[in-house]
Structure formats: C-alpha cells, structure tokens
Amino acid sequence: MTIDDMDRRIIEATQAGLPLTPRPYHAVAETLGVEGEEVIARIQRLLEIGVIRRIGAVPNHYRLGYTANGMTVWDVADDQAAGAGRDIGGLDFVSHCYLRPRRLPQWPYNLFAMVHGRSRDEVEDKVRRMAEVLGGRTCRHEVLYSTRILKKTGLRLVA
C-alpha cells in the first residue's frame, strides 16, 4: 500500500471539501493539471486501501442538537479488551472506539468510546447500555464531558 505525490496532491486539494459542481472530480483534476479519469481512479483506489475512509457529508453535531459529548473510558481486562472493543464499537451510537495504553497510577482506563447525545441524560442512558454489554469485563468507568472546544481545525494533511 503506497501513496505517491499525486495521491497526496489530490487529498490536499479535497481536504476542505469537494467542489460543488456537477463534475467535482474533473474540477479537482483541472486544478492539478491531470485528467478527470485519473483523479477518479486514484480516489477509488484510496478508498479501497482505506487511506480515504469515506466520502460524504460531515455534519456539525452541535447544530443537529447533539450538545452532550461524552468520552467514556473503561478499565477492561487486557485479555478481554479486543472483544470488548468490538462489542462497544458495534453499538450504533458509538462514534469512535479505541484501545489506548493505561498510564498508571493516574490513568487506569484502556478502552475509549465517544458517545453523543442531545442531553447528558441521553448519554447516561447509553453509558448504562454499554455497561450492560461489557458486564464483568470492566470493573470501572468514567464519562468525561467536554465543557469547551478550545481548538478545532480538523485534521489537515501536512504536505
């Protein structure tokens, strides 16, 4: 799986969004001085190899009313963590689910799952469902609510 300079230029050119014109990939191609078919073929390949996760709309979840944003963190036994991650990651209200290292003694949690809701009550309901799914595989958890966005630039490819 390799990506070359033209792949990077295509990603850079579309990071802020696709042009809203009938032939958006051709519009990108024009700015890069290549054929539209080449941009289409390269983007299809970038999707296949997972460098591009998906193409579509990225909603501002605050504007959709999802104002409660909880990072749930769970202390899960290491030998059960992968299965626990798959179960939690499969819940339709979990947006991201990752295993990360513990930093003992201050930070005992290894499973992270983001949950969004229209209220903290809604998030708490979802956290209860997650606790049921995990059962005895977890011994403790916390929910860290975001109280302020300090910076949000989005991930940008550094050329």
Add this chain to the structure above:
Amino acid sequence: MDATDRRIINGLQGGFPVCERPFAESSGRLGLSEGGLIQRLESLLDNGVLNRFGPMVHAERLGGGLTLAALSVPEDRFDTVAQQVNAHPEVAHNYARDHALNMWFVIATDRPERIGEVIAEIEAETGLTVFNLPKEEEFYIGLRFQA
C-alpha cells in the same frame, strides 16, 4: 432544515459515488435533481449544519503520526496553557473536559517521530506532564448522526 435536508444528512454521510457525475447519481434516491442536491448542500454548508462535504482521510495511513494527549492543568493557568498548546499547528482539536485531566487534544504530524518532539515542546513550555495515549487498536466506526 426540512425533511429533504434531513434525508440528505442521514443518507449522505458516506458512500458518495466516485464517478463523472456523482451528484446526479446520488440525487435520484434522495428525490432531487442534480442541481437541487448541489444547492441544498451549498446552503447546509453555508449555514453551518455541515462542517464539510468530501473525503474523510485516515491520517495514519498517510504515513503521519496521530495521538490523543491529555494534561492536568491548574485552573488558574488554564487559558494560558490552552494558548501554549493551541499555538502548535500540529494540535488539531483541543477540548476542555470535566476531569482531573482537564485538557484533551489530538496531535497530528506529517512524520510519526514528530509526535514525541511536539510533546516534549509542550512539556517544556508548560512545565506539565503530557499523558500520551496513542491508539493501539481501532474498532468499527459506525457513527451516523441522525438529523
């Protein structure tokens, strides 16, 4: 936002076609014309309901570095430390959270080795210990926000 906007938001968070006329291809199942879909997307972006419309990139697969980091910042220094952290262009998002670890940020770099350098810089500037929590495994990301 009306029912058509909701259909667009719910139906187009992924799977946008990669072909010559992708708006034409996806407009039909949304009950719109090609031009109608483009217009709707323009206004959803203009009024901030959508942050972006386009490809979402998997940062690590581009060969760069990515991590989640946290700080425990004394309340009276919080804004100053936020400025020091945010001044790094590699810091992509930064959130205040209600916990002893009260500042959580994502660091994205063009080279994986650069992550450690940015963390060392932040530690030197703030005198605080950065908790570096890189992803070890990722599970299926299923989020589709319902409008």
